[in-house]
Amino acid sequence: MKFRVERDVLADAVTWTARTLPTRPPVPVLAGVMLDADADGTLRLSTFDYEVSARASVPAEVSEPGTVLVLGRLLAEISRSLPNKPIDVHLEGNKVELRCGSARFTLLTMPTGEYPELPEMPEHQGSIDGGVFAEAINQVTIAAGRDETLPLLTGVRMEIEGDKLTLLATDRYRLAMRQVNWSPSSPSVEQVALVRARTLSDVARNMAGAGSVEISLAEGADIVGFEAGGRRTTSLLVDGEYPPVRRLFPDSTSTHTVTNTADLIEAAKRVSLVAERNTPIRLSFSEGQVVLEAGQGDDAQASEALESVLEGEEITTAFNPQYLLDGLGALGTEYVRLSLNHPTKPVLMTGQDELQGEDRSEEFRYLLVPIRFAG
Amino acid sequence: MSAGPTILHADLDAFYASVEQLLEPGLRGRPVAVGGSARGGVVLAASYEAKAHGVQGGMPGWKAAQLCPGLIFVRGHFSRYQPIADDVMQILGEVTPAVQRISIDEAFLDVSGATHLFGPPGQIGALVRRRVRAEVGLAISVGAARTKHLAKIASQVAKPDGLIVVEPDDEQRFLDPLPVGLLWGVGPVTERRLSDLGIRTIGELRHTQRPVMERLLGRAAGAKLHSLAHNEDPRRVTTAVRARSVGAQSALGRVVATPELVRTVLSGLAERIAGRLRGKGSAGRTITVRVRFTAMRAVTRSHTLAQPISSTLTLTEIAETLAWRAIASGPGPGDGPSDGSGPPDPSGANAAAGADTVGRGVQITLLGISVSNLHAQQTIQLELPLPPPDPWRPGSATGAARWALDHSMDAVRERFGRGAVGYLPAALGGSPGVPDEFRELAERDL
Numbered sequence: 014m015k016f017r018v019e020r021d022v023l024a025d026a027v028t029w030t031a032r033t034l035p036t037r038p039p040v041p042v043l044a045g046v047m048l049d050a051d052a053d054g055t056l057r058l059s060t061f062d063y064e065v066s067a068r069a070s071v072p073a074e075v076s077e078p079g080t081v082l083v084l085g086r087l088l089a090e091i092s093r094s095l096p097n098k099p100i101d102v103h104l105e106g107n108k109v110e111l112r113c114g115s116a117r118f119t120l121l122t123m124p125t126g127e128y129p130e131l132p133e134m135p136e137h138q139g140s141i142d143g144g145v146f147a148e149a150i151n152q153v154t155i156a157a158g159r160d161e162t163l164p165l166l167t168g169v170r171m172e173i174e175g176d177k178l179t180l181l182a183t184d185r186y187r188l189a190m191r192q193v194n195w196s197p198s199s200p201s202v203e204q205v206a207l208v209r210a211r212t213l214s215d216v217a218r219n220m221a222g223a224g225s226v227e228i229s230l231a232e233g234a235d236i237v238g239f240e241a242g243g244r245r246t247t248s249l250l251v252d253g254e255y256p257p258v259r260r261l262f263p264d265s266t267s268t269h270t271v272t273n274t275a276d277l278i279e280a281a282k283r284v285s286l287v288a289e290r291n292t293p294i295r296l297s298f299s300e301g302q303v304v305l306e307a308g309q310g311d312d313a314q315a316s317e318a319l320e321s322v323l324e325g326e327e328i329t330t331a332f333n334p335q336y337l338l339d340g341l342g343a344l345g346t347e348y349v350r351l352s353l354n355h356p357t358k359p360v361l362m363t364g365q366d367e368l369q370g371e372d373r374s375e376e377f378r379y380l381l382v383p384i385r386f387a388g
Numbered sequence: 389m390s391a392g393p394t395i396l397h398a399d400l401d402a403f404y405a406s407v408e409q410l411l412e413p414g415l416r417g418r419p420v421a422v423g424g425s426a427r428g429g430v431v432l433a434a435s436y437e438a439k440a441h442g443v444q445g446g447m448p449g450w451k452a453a454q455l456c457p458g459l460i461f462v463r464g465h466f467s468r469y470q471p472i473a474d475d476v477m478q479i480l481g482e483v484t485p486a487v488q489r490i491s492i493d494e495a496f497l498d499v500s501g502a503t504h505l506f507g508p509p510g511q512i513g514a515l516v517r518r519r520v521r522a523e524v525g526l527a528i529s530v531g532a533a534r535t536k537h538l539a540k541i542a543s544q545v546a547k548p549d550g551l552i553v554v555e556p557d558d559e560q561r562f563l564d565p566l567p568v569g570l571l572w573g574v575g576p577v578t579e580r581r582l583s584d585l586g587i588r589t590i591g592e593l594r595h596t597q598r599p600v601m602e603r604l605l606g607r608a609a610g611a612k613l614h615s616l617a618h619n620e621d622p623r624r625v626t627t628a629v630r631a632r633s634v635g636a637q638s639a640l641g642r643v644v645a646t647p648e649l650v651r652t653v654l655s656g657l658a659e660r661i662a663g664r665l666r667g668k669g670s671a672g673r674t675i676t677v678r679v680r681f682t683a684m685r686a687v688t689r690s691h692t693l694a695q696p697i698s699s700t701l702t703l704t705e706i707a708e709t710l711a712w713r714a715i716a717s718g719p720g721p722g723d724g725p726s727d728g729s730g731p732p733d734p735s736g737a738n739a740a741a742g743a744d745t746v747g748r749g750v751q752i753t754l755l756g757i758s759v760s761n762l763h764a765q766q767t768i769q770l771e772l773p774l775p776p777p778d779p780w781r782p783g784s785a786t787g788a789a790r791w792a793l794d795h796s797m798d799a800v801r802e803r804f805g806r807g808a809v810g811y812l813p814a815a816l817g818g819s820p821g822v823p824d825e826f827r828e829l830a831e832r833d834l
Contacts, residue, residue: 066465125781162694166774183772183774185771185772185774185783186769186771186772186783188772255773256775258772258774261772261773291765291767291769292766292767293767309766331767333769357770357788359772380772382769382770382771382772383422383766383770384767384768384769384770384782385768385770385788385791385792386766
């Protein structure tokens with residue numbers, strides 16, 4: 014095997030394919046990245062840990078085709094540290110030699126025969142604009158659970174119905190739902206999958222910049238596949254029955270408030286400086302204003318009043334400051350509408366473009382459960 | 389270990405009885421028993437005048453009356469004990485910040501940093517005694533030594549109303565003639581075993597080979613006692629600000645474990661523990677239940693929750709499940725903390741199942757609960773109702789209802805006293821003889 018590849022091209026590709034590799038793998042070969050140089054002028058890099066697979070294809074000047082398995086993280090570190098010059102790679106006995114400028118590295122190869130076969134991509138279902146998909150993912154994954162002992166809630170429910178793609182996630186304390194339009198390969202497609210939030214965040218970060226993202230999913234298959242810009246990844250789906258969370262959004266609400274989103278974010282950040290861990294920020298809505306307060310006892314207290322439009326009864330409720338800021342930050346609209354029924358019942362957060370106008374609840378909804386005080 | 393006798397053990401003399409005598413001058417110089425009566429009940433504490441006749445805490449009232457004619461029984465001003473003891477601790481804290489309070493009426497002090505201000509340890513001991521006498525009106529005995537264990541022995545020997553400083557050169561000479569019963573960890577059973585071997589004093593114990601002790605008392609206990617007899621005690625005076633656990637236990641005599649009994653006792657314990665947790669805005673994730681069987685065998689079972697709890701009912705339910713699991717494993721060997729077979733189930737089904745299938749006819753002598761892994765909990769983050777329902781989660785609908793109920797009950801008690809309201813099994817059952825206020829004092833985190 015012998016090929017020449019641009020340093021940036023190799024560094025990007027190997028960094029991405031090696032990103033999920035375990036530091037302490039159950040078997041040594043699983044720490045490897047497979048390099049497959051094809052005579053047609055492509056270098057394919059691949060990794061697989063039985064959960065996530067990654068494949069990247071990059072152009073290379075291949076003089077001798079061949080396949081080797083080398084330590085992935087090490088190769089990533091080496092390629093990132095090399096000078097910006099072409100890298101020459103060739104196999105010498107059981108060692109791979111890298112030359113770049115005056116630098117020279119040799120890496121021991123591992124037996125390719127012991128490496129697991131990568132899963133096939135499931136059936137192609139359609140495609141979505143990378144930017145739109147990344148935004149939707151970032152709006153929803155904030156609400157996904159992080160507790161690995163509850164795997165079900167670490168997933169994002171992806172629902173496909175014709176040209177509508179809906180993402181849902183909850184950690185019990187908030188529930189986020191985003192609906193976007195996409196281009197299904199068949200207009201009548203209906204699919205449901207529970208994808209790890211981690212997998213989706215990775216897609217948003219590493220694949221969405223490349224135009225359109227292809228989504229592969231099959232009835233009864235246990236993996237989901239994403240492909241964009243020469244990169245493909247598959248990931249095991251989360252096992253289990255996702256609770257019927259859509260019905261948790263309230264059918265009707267009695268009190269509505271509309272506030273400038275950026276102002277509310279700034280004020281909430283300031284006031285929550287005095288809210289220690291697990292202590293709430295209180296929001297009191299009255300005619301024309303909302304008062305934010307935080308802090309308990311004598312240590313430190315903060316309050317700030319903002320303009321806000323109120324329809325309905327005056328109401329005071331309290332939230333985990335981070336959960337509140339997560340939702341506000343995900344809106345991406347000029348104004349935020351909070352719809353409430355009772356101080357201890359979940360509040361619905363939606364975005365709207367004008368102070369007087371309709372909210373965009375069909376696109377994005379964030380349901381936030383309050384904190385309850387003693388007495 | 390420090391160079392001089394800079395560890396002090398300060399211990400109020402016959403604290404509860406002395407407070408009664410302090411509050412009621414007519415009782416001074418006379419034999420007083422707190423709690424119980426000549427007809428029955430339990431004596432909780434006795435004055436020195438009563439102790440001279442052999443009256444002891446924990447003794448039935450009729451027996452105390454027999455031993456000490458003219459014994460005056462008083463009901464006890466429980467609400468006064470804590471503030472008075474706090475005043476004493478305040479004085480100790482003015483001598484050195486290194487005060488480790490180990491119960492309501494005793495504390496260790498490390499005065500190695502205070503000698504340049506107040507003189508040698510003996511002078512500091514005298515100062516403490518003078519100030520407590522003058523400012524609070526109580527007698528406090530003080531022992532000073534290089535180790536905690538020796539300082540404590542010295543204060544016991546100094547009682548009543550005395551001060552003993554054990555200089556480093558005098559340690560063995562001081563210890564050797566003392567009875568082994570003064571050593572930490574030597575109870576009546578160990579004392580009898582040692583006495584069977586002719587070991588009655590600490591000096592005799594010191595000259596016993598370590599392997600002999602380990603054979604007699606078990607490896608850990610034997611080695612420990614051997615070290616103590618040689619005055620080896622590396623423990624430092626620690627000023628722990630936060631309690632690591634909150635617990636309570638109830639000695640039952642010999643009783644058959646029935647579902648009603650277990651529930652009543654645990655419910656009472658849970659109510660006290662959970663109330664104390666809520667009182668200080670705290671909640672715990674790990675629940676441990678201890679069941680003691682006859683012949684002193686004990687089994688503990690514990691469970692760690694995803695989220696800290698402070699609800700009386702939740703604590704009762706978890707404790708009940710764990711208690712039946714402990715009872716099911718029986719008094720046999722294989723003792724030790726364990727999570728048993730999987731986590732307890734909030735549906736409560738297995739608590740009852742445990743009671744039905746096992747534990748029938750098993751005799752137990754003690755039930756205890758402790759809650760550890762403590763976290764601050766002033767508020768409850770409510771949750772969306774995701775299946776399966778889990779009433780043990782504080783943020784669930786049931787959890788939030790329990791939180792509201794507990795806080796309403798706490799408010800009622802604050803206003804009308806702790807007997808004003810209670811959960812049914814505990815409120816009806818109660819424990820005869822020993823007032824809850826007294827237990828509270830003994831269990832309170834200091």
